[in-house]
Amino acid sequence: MKALRVAVAIATVVASSLPALAASEPPPGATSCSGCHTTGAAAAGSVSRLYGRDAGEIMTAMAGFRDGSLPATVMNRIAKGFSDDELRAIAAWLAAQK
Amino acid sequence: MGTSLRISRREFVGASAATITALAFPLPAFAQAAPRVVVIGGGFGGASCARALKAIDPKLQVTLVEPNKTFTACPFSNNVIAGLRSIEAQQFGYDKIAASGVTVVEQAATAVDAAARTVGLADGTTLSYDRLVLSPGVDLRFDALQGYDEAAATKMPHAWKAGEQTLLLRKQIEAMDDGGLVVIAVPANPFRCPPGPYERACLIAHYLKGKKPRSKLLILDAKDTFSKQRLFQNAWKELYPGMIEWVSLSQGGKVNAVDPATNTLITDFGNHTAQVANVIPPQRAGRIATIAGATDNTGWCAIDPVTFESKSAPNIHVIGDACLAGAMPKSAFSANAQAKTCARAIATLLSGGSPATPKLINTCYSLAAPDYGISVAGVYQPKNGVLADVEGAGGVSPADAPREFRAREADYAQSWFTTITAEVFG
Numbered sequence: 445m446k447a448l449r450v451a452v453a454i455a456t457v458v459a460s461s462l463p464a465l466a467a468s469e470p471p472p473g474a475t476s477c478s479g480c481h482t483t484g485a486a487a488a489g490s491v492s493r494l495y496g497r498d499a500g501e502i503m504t505a506m507a508g509f510r511d512g513s514l515p516a517t518v519m520n521r522i523a524k525g526f527s528d529d530e531l532r533a534i535a536a537w538l539a540a541q542k
Numbered sequence: 543m544g545t546s547l548r549i550s551r552r553e554f555v556g557a558s559a560a561t562i563t564a565l566a567f568p569l570p571a572f573a574q575a576a577p578r579v580v581v582i583g584g585g586f587g588g589a590s591c592a593r594a595l596k597a598i599d600p601k602l603q604v605t606l607v608e609p610n611k612t613f614t615a616c617p618f619s620n621n622v623i624a625g626l627r628s629i630e631a632q633q634f635g636y637d638k639i640a641a642s643g644v645t646v647v648e649q650a651a652t653a654v655d656a657a658a659r660t661v662g663l664a665d666g667t668t669l670s671y672d673r674l675v676l677s678p679g680v681d682l683r684f685d686a687l688q689g690y691d692e693a694a695a696t697k698m699p700h701a702w703k704a705g706e707q708t709l710l711l712r713k714q715i716e717a718m719d720d721g722g723l724v725v726i727a728v729p730a731n732p733f734r735c736p737p738g739p740y741e742r743a744c745l746i747a748h749y750l751k752g753k754k755p756r757s758k759l760l761i762l763d764a765k766d767t768f769s770k771q772r773l774f775q776n777a778w779k780e781l782y783p784g785m786i787e788w789v790s791l792s793q794g795g796k797v798n799a800v801d802p803a804t805n806t807l808i809t810d811f812g813n814h815t816a817q818v819a820n821v822i823p824p825q826r827a828g829r830i831a832t833i834a835g836a837t838d839n840t841g842w843c844a845i846d847p848v849t850f851e852s853k854s855a856p857n858i859h860v861i862g863d864a865c866l867a868g869a870m871p872k873s874a875f876s877a878n879a880q881a882k883t884c885a886r887a888i889a890t891l892l893s894g895g896s897p898a899t900p901k902l903i904n905t906c907y908s909l910a911a912p913d914y915g916i917s918v919a920g921v922y923q924p925k926n927g928v929l930a931d932v933e934g935a936g937g938v939s940p941a942d943a944p945r946e947f948r949a950r951e952a953d954y955a956q957s958w959f960t961t962i963t964a965e966v967f968g
Contacts, residue, residue: 476903489957524920525935
């Protein structure tokens with residue numbers, strides 16, 4: 445739990461220090477997310493909407509999927525393809541989308 | 543222009559000089575006004591790319607060339623064959639894409655002049671481009687399987703392009719007597735939707751189990767291994783015991799010829815006469831890619847893994863099933879992910895920049911039954927000139943998962959289809 449809180453704290457700091465990302469290039473991997481996670485107004489199915497979500501929350505979830513501490517069906521396999529820096533950048537970019 | 547009304551003498555002189563230059567050389571100024579991107583093919587790749595280009599830079603002139611008024615999606619079309627879904631649920635129009643500012647031209651592209659940067663259409667008109675995107679999908683190789691041509695496909699459907707063929711296979715399975723034999727012939731790699739034939743076997747078996755339980759299903763395969771193999775084979779045992787038989791390449795599974803008159807599939811090891819024969823022939827990139835000079839001797843398109851630009855045809859990008867995307871499989875998810883990466887790279891190139899190295903994801907669900915989903919996922923990045931797997935990531939669903947897990951993946955599969963088709967066409 446302590447590790448999770450630290451991850452949230454780090455992600456939150458990183459996210460809030462990078463507001464310019466909203467209008468900038470999406471970081472590597474970020475645009476693939478919308479294959480499953482809607483960019484529309486509301487999630488059409490059971491897969492959550494990520495645009496505008498808190499970056500720390502996304503980062504915590506991805507870190508948990510990657511190390512297996514959070515249960516997942518497919519996100520564990522996907523999270524393992526990204527470093528901490530990459531995940532933080534993606535989380536911040538998703539959070540900045542409307 | 544609206545920043546200030548006060549113009550200094552120096553700025554005024556500068557502006558005048560610019561005006562004179564513009565008047566003296568009017569053509570280059572016009573030519574640079576709004577870069578033109580033409581996208582050929584309105585499937586998951588092309589439609590996604592056209593839309594993404596316009597979203598990234600609304601100033602771009604984006605034209606989508608697609609002869610069909612309605613797109614019929616392949617993912618979930620196996621559900622139509624199994625009687626679990628209507629074909630209408632697979633169909634999408636281009637109105638919203640046109641409303642987003644993309645010019646949709648309802649024509650077939652018949653010519654590409656890579657040197658002149660023009661596309662010729664079936665009605666004789668010509669479109670000029672600064673960058674061209676080809677997303678033509680696959681062509682079925684009617685030359686690759688003796689006896690199998692377009693006429694044979696009306697008797698032995700491939701149903702590997704969704705629409706009439708999907709409905710034909712559905713009708714044949716519905717009309718078949720209990721105790722009949724369904725044969726699915728599967729080609730060697732690469733081909734569109736690698737797990738598709740095995741999902742099809744599952745869903746046809748699902749229908750037969752309920753309605754015609756004495757029937758059998760035979761898969762004749764030109765391969766010794768296939769996508770999600772262990773998961774599919776476990777599902778066959780668990781859900782359809784004794785119904786599905788898979789014959790691998792080394793067991794004589796490769797179909798060399800077919801006889802549509804007798805519904806017979808011919809292998810080195812013998813003949814199989816089917817009540818319903820679903821022949822999925824070998825494939826290649828859609829013909830326009832060859833016309834454009836973008837295919838190599840494999841019939842597919844080699845591309846730069848950062849920009850998706852053709853390795854043989856400059857200023858022409860190839861995405862989706864037609865391209866050789868390294869480790870990325872030919873799926874709708876891949877086509878959509880590639881489209882968004884390619885659109886970003888094109889916008890960057892057109893503004894004089896250098897595209898960043900991308901990462902791409904694929905996620906592909908298959909249904910072994912309506913409430914039994916399995917998946918494969920991967921993360922990819924350019925390495926040694928191709929898109930390679932990011933090591934340690936990706937893979938298939940666990941082999942030992944409980945049914946609740948399979949049910950969740952089946953639910954996510956449905957959700958995926960709704961979300962991706964809304965992003966592309968909605």
